[in-house]
Amino acid sequence: MPLTVWLCPDDTTSPPIPPTGQPHQTPDRRAALTKICDRHRASINTTLARHIINATTGEGDVITEAFTTNHATLTAAAHLGRRALACVPHPPMAQHIGAQLRATLPQEFLGRVQMRPCRADQMHRGVADHLGRVSLVIAAPPIPRAATTHTGPRTASSPGGCPACLSDVLANTAFQTRSFLPAAYRxxxxxxxxxxxxxxxxxxxxxxxxxxxxxxQARAAGFRYSQHVIAVRVPVEGDTLLVQASPVSIGQLRDVRSRALPPAVRVHADVCLLTRPGDTSRGGNR
Incomplete structure (x- = not known):
């Protein structure tokens, strides 16, 4: 199958630029600056969202996001002239994303984005008013709890913790990839x-x-596999990847004779592009 590489350095945790005339330290802006933990660095940032949206949709199309943990997809969609709906069933997460949106989007763009209080496996109910008319579903399923080591926080209970962690705790009990795929197809x-x-x-x-x-699982749900994209998540200078370990990763450095696993640095994410079979004559670049 065709393979593509996109350059998508992480930008979601960078301080957002407030709309013109908005004070720099409003409550919304302070909330929007909350850091996303290392365990969620594989989720979607605005650069990656722009690549996906431009490659698969056209202006005015409707986009839905499952397992939403930040404002990136909604922000990118609004700037690109799309309408976007995000499935955010947990009120604290919705409040955090709302603060991010108000701190990053001009007022006239806010009408292009919405959050719906539905689980990913129930999105066909939460966005029933767009059933069969959505052009793109974007999803970054949560990392399984068993895959998390001591290198990252397990909850968002500590002050200033990652707001996506609590959402994941609830999501992992009810949201499985196989469960949301039929809903996305619908x-x-x-x-x-x-x-x-x-x-x-x-x-x-x-x-x-x-x-x-x-x-x-997607093929079993009726999808056709289209393409595999490598999204490089670190800056590139010439032919060099600029990988910088976090303080937590540096703290994991061990004796070279140790049999323990070395610190892991996420350099890229995988994007699996799948298609619902049917007429492809509508929309943007397909």
Whole structure:
């Protein structure tokens, strides 16, 4: 299958630029600056969202996001002239994303985005008013709890913690990739696309790549596998990847004779592009 590489350095945790005339330290802006933990660095940032949206949709199309943990997809869609709906079933997460949106989007763009209080596996109910008319579903399923090591926080209970962690705790009990795929199929129009963003990770002492299983489950749900994209998540200078370890990763450095796994640095994410079979004559670049 065709393979593509996108340059998508992480930008979601950078301080957002407030709309013209908005004070720099409003409550919304302070909330929007909350850091996303290292465990969620594989989720979607605005650069990656722009790549996906431009490659699969046209101006005015409707986009839906499942497993939403930040404002990136909504912000990118609004700036690109699309309408976007995000499935955010947990009120604290919705409040955090709302603060991010108000701190980053001009007032006239806010009407292009909405959050719906529905789970990813129930999006066909939460966005029933767009059933069969959505052009793109974007999803970055949560990292399984068993895959998380002591290198990252397990909850968002500590002050200033990652707001996506609590959402994941609840999501992992009810949201499984296989459960949301049929719902995504139902809301997509014929020829619409599903983009699943994931990455290989350590699970019980071994490296596991979830992409092949996601593709298998998506095919079982009726999707056609279209393309695999490598999204490079670190800056590139010439032919060099500028990888910088976090303080937590540096703290994990061990004796070279140790049998323990070395610190993991996420350099890229995998984007599995799938298509609902049908007429592809509508929309943008397909």
């Amino acid at each position: 809301i997509l129009r014929p020829g619409g696309h599903l983009a699943v963003v994931t990455t290989a990770r350590h699970l019980n002492g071994r490296l596991v790549d979830p992409a092949p299983e996601i593709i298998r």
